[in-house]
Amino acid sequence: MKTSRFWAWLVFVVGAAYFFIPLIATFEFSLRMRRGVYSFDAYRVVLGDARFQETFAYSVTVAVFTILLGVFLVVPTAYWIRLRMPQLRPIVEFITLLPLVIPAIVIVFGYIRMYGSNSPLPFLGSARGTDALLVIGYATLALPYMYRAVDTGLRTIDVRTLTEAAQILGAGWTTIIARVILPNVLIAVLSGAFLTFAIVIGEFTLASLLNRPAFGPYLQNIGANRAYEPAALAVIAFAITWGCMSVIQILARFAPKSANRPN
Amino acid sequence: MADPFLSIQNVKKSFGNVAVVKDFNLDVGAGEFVSFLGPSGCGKTTMLRIVAGFEEPSAGKVLIGGKDVTGLKPNQRNIGMVFQAYALFPNLTVAQNIGFGLKVAGMPKAEAQARIDEMLGIIKLPDFGDRYPYQLSGGQQQRIALARALAPKPKLLLLDEPLSALDAKVRISLREEIRSIQKKLGITTIFVTHDQEEALSMSDRIVVMNEGRADQTGTPFEIYNRPSTKFVANFVGTLNVLEGTISDAASGTVKINAEEIGLKGKLNGSKSGDTLSLALRPEAISLGRKAGNDSNLTGQIADVHFLGSVIRVRVGVGQNVVSLDTFNSPSSPPPVVGQKTEISFSSGDVLVLH
Helix, strand or coil, rough: CHHHHHHHHHHHHHHHHHHHHHHHHHHHHCCCCCCCCCCCCCHHHHHCCCHHHHHHHHHHHHHHHHHHHHHHHHHHHHHHHCCCCHHHHHHHHHHHHHHCCCCHHHHHHHHHHHHCCCCCCHHHCCCHHHHHHHHHHHHHHHHHHHHHHHHHHHHHHHHHHHHHHHHHEEEEEEEHHHHHHHHHHHHHHHHHHHHHHHEEEEHHHHHHHCCCCCCCHHHHHHHHHHCCHHHHHHHHHHHHHHHHHHHHHHHHCCCCCCCCCCC | CCCCEEEEEEEEEEEECCEEEEEEEECCCCCCCCECCCCCCCCCCHHHHHHHHCCCCEEEEEEECCCCCCCCHHHCCEEECCCCCCCCCCCCCCHHHHHHHHHCCCCHHHHHHHHHHHHHHHHCCCCCCCCHHCCCHHHHHHHHHHHHHHHCCCCCCEEEECCCCHHHHHHHHHHHHHHHHHHHHCCCCEECCCCCHHHHHHCCEEEEEECCCEEEEEEEEHHCCCCCCHHHHHCCCCCCEEEEEEEEECEEEEEEEEEEEEECCCCCCCCCCEEEEEEEHHCEECCCCCCCCEEEEEEEEEEECCCCCEEEEEEEECCCEEEEEECCCCCCCCCCCCCCCEEEEHHCCCCEEE
């Protein structure tokens, strides 16, 4: 008993050290901008940089649209698959996993070929069109996380009976999804949304090759040309991601208690 | 029935090659409480779902109030339904659950609130409006589900095994409550159950279903006392089946284990030498000879179960074993296993099974 506990603790300590030491080192390095003393100068420079604010605001905006697109696409799809076409589930799951095995660079080259200014769908012919294509691309990259989060949420409720109960009370599909299904999987949707947010904020390939002023290319640019600021940016980006995760945990406490299954 | 409120006409339903409902016909009068009773897989829930509009029949039609609703979606039929799994919306309070159908129908807020209060009063949970489903017991949740189904004043109420998930005590009290609310509101109701006691105690009429067909439709008294098929006789209540041979068809004499009993007028279409199954309810059989019983058989006590107020005795009669119940009497000891005895019954209580 005691031996197994020792090994468990050892694995935990090694794992934690592997995770935290680079983070602490990065944080420590980010504080060394002023020679001889620790200071937050690097953070002050980064946060005061107009390009930081512009690119961050751009990426946040794109993330919000990506989340909206993901929710509109994934919630009805996952719901319909679970309700009416469970036999298609393995196929849909396979499709949603594709972005994990197809590199973003392949996707973006495909976009450039398909949606160039001379194509029938010239998304890349204008800045707004490119923004739209970027949102669509990000929604695709986030699909594995969003679909799984929503599908897991749907698994915790009796989708069929709740749907039928709403239907027999006169509700149509829009009302059922908006007032019955979505509120009951809201925490799962939010989990997917924050994962999407984290992906979009740090993504480099799509934004860079589509030449959009996003936060990912800005991070790369700073990293290539400065010493202390990239470390500060890495810590800021990490804090944002952890913040998102914490929000998921907090929101999970407010999940509606499932009472639709008899004991 | 001259003017049925609900009419199910020649309905069939198949899933692939499996026929789940086979030519089902039923007329239900306004305000009637009809139960679909049968074992798992007999097609009773599928039939209910066809009435609700959740399943499309392969053939036949469903009429409500004289109007063909076969092609209508569930949300266009004005039907209330209570599910076995309650199906309350977990994200909504009790009041919001009850008011869901009213809101969908666009009822003004004040009017809807009055109706919600009225429904909470009817189900005797007036102070539960602000609670969430997870804060309620199973019985309370099912009462809320009933209130939610009734709030929009549906034309027809469907109950899909609403008591199955509840414990025995709650089931009994809730079934009485459901019946009393149904009578009070006068709403036509279809109740699906596999529990014969529920069906017998609640229904105006029972449809006993077997392998997708209505084996027998009748009042609880008719179903219990005059089952028309062997399946109904076996499924509803406890039944003793005695195998016998017709010794004289003309005089109605049947031989059971070398003893003869008379069944005059019950052997239509049979001939001497035919074997047949005779059924008797336990309460129709007495231990020993009894005044008014015209048939007797000899047997041996095979088993005695003391159940408190009742003693259940199993008597071996040749190859047959017959169960009967006698009341416990503190002054007389229970029968002894192995003891020779006679059982008696009235030939009028004997059912000839086809």
